Amino acid sequence: MRIAIFTDTYAPDVNGVARTLKRFADHLEKEGYEFKIFAPEGSRDTLFSSHIHRFASLPFFLYPECRLALPNMIQAKSELVRFNPDIIHIATPFNIGLCGLHYAKKLNIPVVGSYHTDFDQYLEYYDLQFFSKFLWKYMHWFHKPLERIFVPSHETFNQLHHRGFNNLRIWGRGVDCELFHPRYDQKEVRDSFQIKEKYILSYVGRLAPEKDVTTLMTIAKQLPEALKKQVRWLIVGDGPSKQDMIKEAPENMTFAGYLNGENLAKIYSASDLFVFPSPTETFGNVVLEALASGTPVVGANSGGVKNIIQQGKSGFLCKPQDTNQFIQSIQQLLNHSSLKTEMSLHARQYAITKTWDQILGDLLKEYEQVLIKPEQIRYA
Numbered sequence: 001m002r003i004a005i006f007t008d009t010y011a012p013d014v015n016g017v018a019r020t021l022k023r024f025a026d027h028l029e030k031e032g033y034e035f036k037i038f039a040p041e042g043s044r045d046t047l048f049s050s051h052i053h054r055f056a057s058l059p060f061f062l063y064p065e066c067r068l069a070l071p072n073m074i075q076a077k078s079e080l081v082r083f084n085p086d087i088i089h090i091a092t093p094f095n096i097g098l099c100g101l102h103y104a105k106k107l108n109i110p111v112v113g114s115y116h117t118d119f120d121q122y123l124e125y126y127d128l129q130f131f132s133k134f135l136w137k138y139m140h141w142f143h144k145p146l147e148r149i150f151v152p153s154h155e156t157f158n159q160l161h162h163r164g165f166n167n168l169r170i171w172g173r174g175v176d177c178e179l180f181h182p183r184y185d186q187k188e189v190r191d192s193f194q195i196k197e198k199y200i201l202s203y204v205g206r207l208a209p210e211k212d213v214t215t216l217m218t219i220a221k222q223l224p225e226a227l228k229k230q231v232r233w234l235i236v237g238d239g240p241s242k243q244d245m246i247k248e249a250p251e252n253m254t255f256a257g258y259l260n261g262e263n264l265a266k267i268y269s270a271s272d273l274f275v276f277p278s279p280t281e282t283f284g285n286v287v288l289e290a291l292a293s294g295t296p297v298v299g300a301n302s303g304g305v306k307n308i309i310q311q312g313k314s315g316f317l318c319k320p321q322d323t324n325q326f327i328q329s330i331q332q333l334l335n336h337s338s339l340k341t342e343m344s345l346h347a348r349q350y351a352i353t354k355t356w357d358q359i360l361g362d363l364l365k366e367y368e369q370v371l372i373k374p375e376q377i378r379y380a
Helices: 016-031 073-083 095-106 119-125 129-143 154-162 186-192 213-222 242-248 261-270 285-292 303-307 323-335 337-352 356-371 374-379
Strands: 002-006 034-040 052-055 057-059 067-069 087-090 111-114 149-151 168-170 199-204 231-236 253-257 273-276 297-300 315-318
Touching: 002 016, 002 073, 002 095, 016 034, 016 285, 016 356, 034 067, 034 073, 034 095, 052 073, 067 095, 073 095, 087 095, 087 356, 095 111, 095 129, 111 356, 119 129, 149 154, 154 168, 154 303, 186 261, 199 261, 199 285, 213 242, 213 323, 231 261, 242 253, 261 285, 273 285, 273 323, 285 297, 285 337, 297 303, 297 323, 315 323, 323 337
Parallel strands: 002 034, 002 087, 034 052, 087 111, 111 149, 149 168, 199 231, 199 273, 231 253, 273 297, 297 315
Antiparallel strands: 057 067
């Protein structure tokens, strides 16, 4: 099976879509599949591979660190015809995704896609709600030819099904439990960031309006004074809201910038709690990484996050933007060490069941089902 993937974001981009696709590409290479990825060039490209065909790109105005590709259609067609894929997977509905959809139709190549981002909810955080009706019309048109639409969670499945999307399949996410685990030396993180407080509360993710960093900052400021003195906040990530957050940050908040690999894993492991108020996640990779690290999560009861956190077992789910409920949940966990310990064990046990090999293997089986012709099924 020869697989072509069209995406408007890919490594070294640091968002969930890019990281998931990079993990998939590594799996395909390990298993000996032939594949070709069509993606934009980045502003800091360090990744070169014969498997990747890059297009010129410009920064996207809402997301300067993300790229808006300018695909050369003739060049794309030539490369696609040369590669001769059995199936095309479209990961994003923008310029490169449109290019892939166009040639899938034109060259009669079976095409599937994945839905990663709830753009409709994003509009609210940028005061662009008036685009919502147009957005859903476009998304229906774009996804209609796809023989499968892979979604990352039951919540997203139900949302799209309610809006009339067909051929939906759940393609979950895994976590590397050998990288993310609770056994790192916590003293190393404390020494590195000069943390003397009793508790570490962390956030990992894009620092942007749609992640509801406003609620995060309010939580940090409104913790009871007695508890606030015992807490150090570690904020990992970057984005358009970072400078505003730094200006209004309380004294007990440290910005660690963008981290990955073991440096990121050590932050999760050293944290007493992971706080994640974002209500716009279709999955929430960082939540699963925290759980794998044995760190209970206090998160928004919304999107894919509500399918990951087991209420009262691996963390607490709070009403989106309900600062008081977030604070009460944080207090409950920090004031009851036995509950926090129990949740830590349950979080790790849950994460261990989410292996990438099984999840990506299931995706490839879905590809195979798409490629089986009706007459093959009839006479099998």
